[in-house]
Amino acid sequence: MIHTIKEINERNDILPNHTLGYQIFDTCYTITKAMESALVFLTGQEEFQPNFRNSTGSILAAMVGAGGSSLSVAASRILGLYYMPQVGYTSSCSILSDKFQFPSYLRVIPSDKIQSEAMVNLIKHFGWVWVGAIAADDDYGKYGVKTFKEKMETANLCVAFSETIPKIYSNEKMQKAVDAVKTSTARVIVLFTSDIDLSPFVLEMVHHNITDRTWIASEAWITSALIAKPEYFPYFGGTIGFAIPRTIIPGLKEFLYDIHPSKDPNDVLTIEFWQTAFNCTWPNSSVPYNVDHRVNMTGKEDRLYDMSDQLCTGEEKLEDLKNTYLDVSQLRTTNNVKQAVYAIAYALDGLSRCQEGHGPYDPNNTCAYIPTFEFWQLMYYMKGIKFKTHDGKWIVLDENGDVLHGHYDILNWQLDDNGEISFVTVGKFNFRATKFELFIPNNSSIFWNTESSRVSCIDILSYVTLYTFKDTNEM
Structure with a gap:
C-alpha cells in the first residue's frame, strides 16, 4: 500500500x-x-x-x-x-x-457468489456428485458455504455434509468436523475458510492420518505458506482451488529491499518489523514487538519474549530472512x-x-x-x-x-524438484456479469491425491462446461 x-x-x-x-x-x-x-x-x-x-x-x-x-x-x-x-x-x-x-x-x-459458482462448475467438470463442505465459523465461511450449497442444489448435485471449524478452539466442535470427514463416503471436500482458521483443522487431519481426499480450496488459503508445507502434502497434496490472479508489480521488490528503520526514526511500522524479523531491539526505540506475528516472521515455532536484550546494529540483511517478505512470485492479494x-x-x-x-x-x-x-x-x-x-x-x-468481470486462476498443489509445494496453474474461471466459463485444457497436468478423483478425471476428460462465454475485448 x-x-x-x-x-x-x-x-x-x-x-x-x-x-x-x-x-x-x-x-x-x-x-x-x-x-x-x-x-x-x-x-x-x-x-x-x-x-x-x-x-x-x-x-x-x-x-x-x-x-x-x-x-x-x-x-x-x-x-x-x-x-x-x-x-x-x-x-x-x-x-x-x-x-x-x-x-x-x-x-x-470478486464476491463469493462468483467463487461458489466457480466451485460448482469445477465439480461438474470432473463429474463429482457427492461433495462435503467445511466452513470457518465466521461471516466468510458461513455465507460462503451457504451460497455454495444453494448453487449445488440448483445444479442437482448433493452436499454430503456441512460442518464448521470453530474460531475459538473447541475439541468437541473440531472432532465433529473431523468425524464428518472420516465417516463420510464423500472424497471431495470444499473448504471455505482462511488459513489461520484452517491451521488447527490441518493438524487434526495429520493426527488422524486422513488421506485419500481431494480438497477444493477457497481463495483465502489456496496459496497460503502457513498451510502449503511439504509435511502436509501427504494429506493435502493435489488440492485444487481458486486464486486471485497473479501479477508482477514493477519496483516493489526494490522498494522492499530499500526499507530500513534508520531512514525515519518516527517510522514505527518499519522499526516494529525490523525488531520482529531480526529478534533485536532498535536503539533508543520504545516500539514493542508484535509478538502475535513473531512465529511467521522468524519461521520458528517457539514463542519469543516481548523485548530482546540484543540491540539491532542496522547491519542486519533483509536477504537473510527465511520468510515470504521478499517473495514477489505470488503477488495476488x-x-x-x-x-x-x-x-x-x-x-x-x-x-x-x-x-x-x-x-x-x-x-x-x-x-x-x-x-x-x-x-x-x-x-x-x-x-x-x-x-x-x-x-x-x-x-x-x-x-x-x-x-463486474475478471477471472480466477485454478491452482493445483504439486511437489517441485526441491520437495516444496508448488502452485501449478491448471486452468482459469472467467466471469462477466452472469456469464461464466471454466477452462481446463485437456493436457493440464493435474496431481490427484485420491484414486477416486484420478478415475473421475479420466472418465470426463472431454467434458465441456455449459453456459460459457467468449469475449476477446477486455473493455
Whole structure:
C-alpha cells in the first residue's frame, strides 16, 4: 500500500498538486480491534467521536481494508453510518454486496457468489456428485458455504455434509468436523475458510492420518505458506482451488529491499518489523514487538519474549530472512491492495477535475473540491469507477460495488524438484456479469491425491462446461 501511494504521488497524470497520505491500523485479525480502529480512524484521536480528520490533521478520504470478511463487515457497519468509502481487497463475503446494510463498501475482489459458482462448475467438470463442505465459523465461511450449497442444489448435485471449524478452539466442535470427514463416503471436500482458521483443522487431519481426499480450496488459503508445507502434502497434496490472479508489480521488490528503520526514526511500522524479523531491539526505540506475528516472521515455532536484550546494529540483511517478505512470485492479494488504493485515487482525481456548472450535484450541477468534499460526494465517483491497471487489465465496479468481470486462476498443489509445494496453474474461471466459463485444457497436468478423483478425471476428460462465454475485448 505504501509503495502504491508513493507511486501515485510521483505521477503527474493522477491527482496533480495533491499528495496522498496514510495511517495504518492493525486489526490483529479480531473484530473488536477492527471496530476500534474504525472509530479511531474517524476521530483521528483516542476519542470515539467523529471529526473526519486523522491525527496529522489531514482530511480523510477513504479506507482500504479490512483484511478479512468479518472484519470488513464490522468496520463497514460503523463507516457506513457516515457514508465513508471503504474499499476491500480480500473480503469476498457475499453479504457485503448488500447496499442497504453496507452503503459505502466497495471491493476489488470478486464476491463469493462468483467463487461458489466457480466451485460448482469445477465439480461438474470432473463429474463429482457427492461433495462435503467445511466452513470457518465466521461471516466468510458461513455465507460462503451457504451460497455454495444453494448453487449445488440448483445444479442437482448433493452436499454430503456441512460442518464448521470453530474460531475459538473447541475439541468437541473440531472432532465433529473431523468425524464428518472420516465417516463420510464423500472424497471431495470444499473448504471455505482462511488459513489461520484452517491451521488447527490441518493438524487434526495429520493426527488422524486422513488421506485419500481431494480438497477444493477457497481463495483465502489456496496459496497460503502457513498451510502449503511439504509435511502436509501427504494429506493435502493435489488440492485444487481458486486464486486471485497473479501479477508482477514493477519496483516493489526494490522498494522492499530499500526499507530500513534508520531512514525515519518516527517510522514505527518499519522499526516494529525490523525488531520482529531480526529478534533485536532498535536503539533508543520504545516500539514493542508484535509478538502475535513473531512465529511467521522468524519461521520458528517457539514463542519469543516481548523485548530482546540484543540491540539491532542496522547491519542486519533483509536477504537473510527465511520468510515470504521478499517473495514477489505470488503477488495476488498484494495486487488487490494496489488496485484498492488506485480506485480511491482515481475517484479523487475525477472529483478534482470537476468543472463548475458541469458537476454531478444538485442544484445547478455543482462540484465538490479537495479538501472540503464530503464522503457522499466522493462516493459518487467511487460507484462509477473504471480504470486500467498497470498490467493492462480493467477494474470495473457494478452498482453494488462488486467487480463486474475478471477471472480466477485454478491452482493445483504439486511437489517441485526441491520437495516444496508448488502452485501449478491448471486452468482459469472467467466471469462477466452472469456469464461464466471454466477452462481446463485437456493436457493440464493435474496431481490427484485420491484414486477416486484420478478415475473421475479420466472418465470426463472431454467434458465441456455449459453456459460459457467468449469475449476477446477486455473493455
